[in-house]
Amino acid sequence: MSAVPDLPVLTDLSALTAALRTHLDGPRRAVRDRCRGLDHDLLAPPPTPLPMNEHRARVSAQVEALARESFVAEGFPERQGGLGRYGDGVTAFEMLGHTDLSLFVKAGVQWGLFGGAVSMLGTERHDALMPRIISGELQGCFAMTETGHGSDVQGLLTTATFVAETDEIVVHSPSPLARKDYIGNAADDGHLATVFAQLVVGDEHHGVHCLLVPIRDDDGSAADGVTITDCGPKLGLQGVDNGRLMFDHVRVPRTNLLGRYGDINDDGVYTSPIENPSRRFFTMLGTLVRGRISVAGGAGAAARSALTVATRYAAQRRQFAKPGVADGGDGQEVVLLDYRTHQRRLMPRIATAYALQFAQNDLVVAMDDVLSGRVSGELEQRELEARAAGIKAVTTRHATDTIQECREACGGAGYLWANRLPAMKSDTDIFTTFEGDNTVLLQLVAKSLLAQYSSTFGDLDTLGIVRFGARLTASTFVERSAARGLLQRIVDVAPGREENVVFAARTTQLALLTEREEHLIEGLARRLRRADEPGADGFAAFNNTQDHLVATAVAHVERTVAEGFAHAVATCPDPEAAAVLARVCDLYILSTIETHKAWYLEHDRLTPARTKALTALVNEICAELRGVALPLVDAFGIPEPWLTTEMLDDNLAP
């Protein structure tokens, strides 16, 4: 007996595709449809790799064309000349993830990072710049990362020293390690930079602040005191002009300080609405949350493009004949997607792509609520940041792994530029690093979970490890106690019977994920409490739990993504689409549990008989969903001209 009831007989696959797509498009379907109508010839990746400078020029022209699209203005408030529809703007950018990813990144630098910093960190005196930024007339850079400090932004070396005598701020790079590095839009096009630097007013150090520094004169040459160099060719994203900036005592007016969270007044006195310097710093960074959400969006889009191409190829390509008629077969060559190993490569990744798209849709709704001010409060802001960090890390990991798998699953054809996977792979490879290195982000997520746990149970001393003291809503922990009782009952009863039946109920599936997350958090708290005893080496204690922190964060994201997927299934209005989605959700959750089956066995949550039954069940669901593999990828709704490849030429179909 299988734990999986059969899918309904699906009579109309195009109706199924349409219903799936509508639900997957989510609340911003109209935005997605508008983007599907964009001029793809204009926005497409170059049909053949271009010399770096030609590719850059091409992307600059694309950015100019994009500036005329309304979704650029959507990302900014009305008082700055924008439209104040933040969620729509981010969703439109996500759709750019199906075009040339150099364009996605270059536009993200100009409007998301540079424009976003001026918009969110500036004061009224900077609003006047915004229309020229939105129109693309004023091109800029986001100069945060330095050669010596990337993840550790608080450790930046660039200084911004207020000089009362001239009412100016002097920006300086004191060493080669202080060089601003990997800065998009710096090598060619940027004229103004939002520079993050250690602010010094009089004798006082106020920590990292952001200020505007012109880096180029009108004629395009480097401004006085600014040295600009080119990062040169990269693995991908050749259309983005990444560069390096060094400042030699560059003077800018005091009013160039983007002073919303820390300003210098006309009397030359530093003032801030947030007294605690650490809280101030994290509040500033927190306003830039959109960057991570956009990167997750673009990564998810690229992974969907790759899965669409690879699944179609797998459904067309044949290799090795079945046994002949004499041996009970029909002698036909087998379609790749009929092989179990091939199903195992693609089907769980399609399921994950669904899960993450629903998660992204939900995250954008939450972001829109916070940015529009409909929801406010530090707690909500911190929760949004933690969610964004977790989804960014998990989605970019998914994209890198999935595109790699798709390349390999297409064999030699996947290696040819004409089949688009090479550009997807090379361009997205840095997504696991930029906008927050994934390993660092996952540790932030875990620390915020610890803070939440601590505030709920009050039994965790700080140890300095919860420096990023975000407090999330604490209620979820209490709610989950009920689920745990349920799990225990289900796991305890009926051993020896059909072992896979236990995996059929969504509540059990979710309880299994919740159980793992909670156990990891509790274990972490216990280890850190022990490490906080007198005489313990703080760094060693932190370091010994580092892999535990990362595992905890991943478990948390997996649980929340699964809950979101379950909700999406439950709210799908089309019965056939809902039935298919339910099975895709089963596959996402059960293959996730399977990935961690050693944990479930080690912690006595599943018996060996059940983990073996789980693997068999995942195989079975892969085989079942293979029948709707094409509708599943078609429902991603990527316009056909955006998916042109050579290998899917009908002439090559056997």
Added chain:
Amino acid sequence: MSAVPDLPVLTDLSALTAALRTHLDGPRRAVRDRCRGLDHDLLAPPPTPLPMNEHRARVSAQVEALARESFVAEGFPERQGGLGRYGDGVTAFEMLGHTDLSLFVKAGVQWGLFGGAVSMLGTERHDALMPRIISGELQGCFAMTETGHGSDVQGLLTTATFVAETDEIVVHSPSPLARKDYIGNAADDGHLATVFAQLVVGDEHHGVHCLLVPIRDDDGSAADGVTITDCGPKLGLQGVDNGRLMFDHVRVPRTNLLGRYGDINDDGVYTSPIENPSRRFFTMLGTLVRGRISVAGGAGAAARSALTVATRYAAQRRQFAKPGVADGGDGQEVVLLDYRTHQRRLMPRIATAYALQFAQNDLVVAMDDVLSGRVSGELEQRELEARAAGIKAVTTRHATDTIQECREACGGAGYLWANRLPAMKSDTDIFTTFEGDNTVLLQLVAKSLLAQYSSTFGDLDTLGIVRFGARLTASTFVERSAARGLLQRIVDVAPGREENVVFAARTTQLALLTEREEHLIEGLARRLRRADEPGADGFAAFNNTQDHLVATAVAHVERTVAEGFAHAVATCPDPEAAAVLARVCDLYILSTIETHKAWYLEHDRLTPARTKALTALVNEICAELRGVALPLVDAFGIPEPWLTTEMLDDNLAP
């Protein structure tokens, strides 16, 4: 109490490095040292990505220069103008894996594939060509893969039909799927191709044979009836001119058939020393085993380059400060390699690189024995092929995963072309596909294990699944029964004591790997026996065991590689190097077991307490070996000019 005795106090790290390198270099140290003296400026990857045609021209010039090196001739027997030192030749090619990988592949096509096919499949009448092939004067292609058939070589569509009237063979591509595809050296430089096609003599089809077809005239234009197109840009290997060939009834003399294993005599009659067509086919393919061995070598070399660069960066780069003096720390910024997550990324991969290099050295010795004729027999030939297939699959997987991890571990710096990881990543990405798709190769390995098992225990019916009926030496199975008893005793006793002590003995470590391999093979045999019952669907039965087949092959390769590593430790003459190598071997084996810990728990071979202790032990060994991480990568012995990067500039060291 730890299961790991402390490493000896190492006073002279450069002596340690030298001793490690000597042992790792293996029996062909002199060849490696000779290659270390090659002109790196000449052979290096381009310092910046070149337009495709410039890169191709550069590589063609490099190949011309290489032709003057003696190791090219080493790969061919003396009667063909070679030197007959096969192992030396393959080892020299492995060293090219540290230079531009386009050169490695282009040279591999010319001398390994094209030259190898003429040398191994041709008869005396073809020996006359060899001096011009060795000198590079005659450039050629290896035209096996078609658009429609890659892994399934027996399914090739190109036909070679003997015409008695004119004593010619007509070569023809009957459909677009018959097009020869991804053929190296075809787009620009090749003049002669070794074409694999279905041989038809009279009414008889004799299966796939190889014959010489001129594809270009002296002036470089396509020969009559041959259509040559360019595969265009690729993810990497831009310096290799991959192309496509279509044949329109191209006539070549009968004597162009490379007829060692199947010829047409002067009377127009087909003759072959091997009666069984399937055995004949696999014998022909088997002679080309060097290609897979060379690909494994190049992949291993590229992974070592990446690990060297990433480990040096990790030992230099600092991020985040420790707690300050007031909190019991020293406030210093932490070197990346001191973080557990970073150790976990790099140290087990360094251990695997060691394991695979020792395995490669051993494989080359076995290959040299067979090719030189010192060892002969079909059994030995089949065993060599299975070993080569397994090592190729596992080493290329290791390279792809490791170079990816190194890129990410170097953050933004890893994405810059100047830091070399992008080229390593892009160029080696296809290694998992070419010279045999890894998924297919692993199934071949598993099938040969099954045949061996079947011949030992006589209880497996064929089911057609063991079509590749290789028989390996059967003695190992018997030997291992003893090890199993040992394992059982060790695993059974002393639960509750120090759980990690069980992992200390090498015999236990190896017994754990052997246990898994044997259990997987036995399970596979059992499943296939059941599937062979009357009424069973042959394809479904095969397909349902496909993931089981792949897991079995990997387990087999891991066990044999571990045994080889253990032997290398035991025979290391330098005591300090031996002590370090022993720990590296521990890390390789224990992190491999850890990867499969779900299996050990599911199958009751390890208790949860022991798998947890295992993880702690792997962490501990990573931390311990971190102290010798630099000597470990220095011992790879890659000449410094071959490792130039921008990020390891001393000026950027904090």
